[in-house]
Amino acid sequence: MxxxxxxxxxxxxxxxxxxxxxxxxxxxxxxxxxxxxxxxxxxxxxxxxxxxxxxxxxxxxxxxxxxxxxxxxxxxxxxxxxxxxxxxxxxxxxxxxxxVLSLRDKIKSLTMKKWDHLWRLVTYDISEKYKLTRNNFRRELKLLDFYQLQKNIFVIPFSVERELEELIKSYRLWDRVLVLQVANLGKYEEDVRNHFFNLEKTKKKGVTWTKKIEL
Incomplete structure (x- = not known):
């Protein structure tokens, strides 16, 4: 804890x-x-x-x-x-x-758009030789609010392919990162949906409401 x-x-x-x-x-x-x-x-x-x-x-x-x-x-x-x-x-x-830092603002601007029911899945294979770059890239994904499915697998529901290309380019990781569109996350689907669509609760004028993108 x-x-x-x-x-x-x-x-x-x-x-x-x-x-x-x-x-x-x-x-x-x-x-x-x-x-x-x-x-x-x-x-x-x-x-x-x-x-x-x-x-x-x-x-x-x-x-x-x-x-x-x-x-x-x-x-x-x-x-x-x-x-x-x-x-x-x-x-x-x-x-x-x-x-790179501006990418986060771009991604945040997409959160209120209607979801197309496709997940953007990012996976990478970066050797120990480039440990610092790997750690920085992973940290950037977390700061961009990607959900970590596994150690080297992250996912987000927003259409951020262009922004991801910029991020990958800034770290010179063209041949080490794979970006996929998937319709279902299998056993992770429910948890990830809950994370993005029901987790952020804010109190406004005494009323509790849930911030989520349109399904």
Whole structure:
């Protein structure tokens, strides 16, 4: 039970980090960031974009700056550590990372569409030599809300073939990942249907309702 709670907590923290990362990369695409004396990072044309980019204000200064340092170490962004008045620029690798993070928003936009009763099943065979890539790819699928059927098999009911192609391309896994459309998941069908169509319950105006895509 404790391990399960820790996994959920870790996944939530991962998602928060993903949100900060995506916002920072998006700001970089918008013209570069600049450090202010307060410690926050804002776009150079902050006054013009203030209304559009307010996401960073939901997080602490230390968390944002920690994310900036991590992104720099991963070569997603570049900036001069000796002059924080200079802008932060996005690298080619950072642009690719932003595209991957944007996939989650695209997939979320599909959740309210009518289901075509086909499952998108993803399976992969990535050797131990590429363990880091394999783990990162698996982590991305989980963050994209894919359901894990088995260790290397994930499934989702949404028509995300194009988005999956982008994800696979970003990890250079063309010949190691297989995407299938299947009509039935056999013994897993009931559990997976319940996961996607009946699991998310939210209270709104004192009424409990279930968020699900149209069957």
């Amino acid at each position: 404790k391990n399960h709670k820790n996994k959920i907590k870790k996944l939530r923290n991962d998602r928060k980090t993903q949100e900060i990362t995506k916002t920072i990369l998006k700001l970089c695409i918008g013209g570069g960031l600049i450090f202010l004396t307060s410690g926050y990072a804002y776009p150079k044309n902050y006054k013009q974009l203030m209304k559009k980019f307010t996401d960073l204000e939901r997080y602490s200064c230390s968390r944002v700056n920690e994310c900036l340092k991590r992104l720099r170490m991963q070569d997603y962004i570049r900036y001069d550590e000796n002059d924080f008045t200079k802008p932060i620029f996005l690298t080619k690798k950072g642009f690719q990372r932003f595209n």
